[in-house]
Amino acid sequence: MIYPIMIYGSPVLRKVAENIDKNYPGLNEFIADMWETMYQSDGLGLAAPQVGKSIRLFVIDGAPLEEDEPELKGFKKVFINAKIIESESEFVSQNEGCLSIPNLREEVSRPAKIRIEYYDELFNHYDEWYGGMAARVIQHEYDHTQGILFTDKVSPIKKRLLKGKLTAISKGKFSVDYKYRLPK
Secondary structure, eight states, X not given: OOOOEEOTTOGGGGSOOBOOOTXXXXXXXXXXXXXXXXXXXXXXXXXXXXXXXXXXXXXXXXXXXXXXXXXXXXXXXXXXXXXXXXXXXXXXXXEEEETTEEEEEEEEEEESEEEEEEEOTTOOEEEEEEEHXXXXXXXXXXXXXXXXXXXGGSOHHHHXXXXXXXXXXXXXXXXXXXXXXXXX
16 A cells, blocks of 8 residues: 655654554554555655654665665665664765655755664664665654654754745645645
8 A cells, every 4th residue: 555645744744753563553564555655656765654653663775876875785674663872973964855845855964874773574673883875864764753854954044944945845835746645
């Protein structure tokens, strides 16, 4: 099933999501639906809050960027109950966008390297370091489980300049080729 993407202004995008366990109802089907929704929307990653479920789960597939970012070759993972536990002090700025904030891209500064604990879809536990584009995509999706959007990470002046665009997006003034749901 392809879920509609929740658009900027939807309350679920601002909630801190809940941990789940391996008995979460319909977990495997939900993960399959997350992949299907992400691919249909041409995303690199997708977090459960973006499809209206306030749970700590996100999926990432780096395949679309592997030509430019060879370290993303084969980088396809499910992250459940993820927690970033450490990051390097070096920050890197890069342009980001988001399915929940269509047609808007901004420079975002993030730690270059992170250490994250998480469970995969079989509830195997991992404690791993990631750098480069993998670290950036993980942090972007992880932020969704924390109720944080990439626009929260831009400068205060930039936030003021984006206010009108974000309001327009929340009212449906954009065009995309995927299913979406506007805030009520």
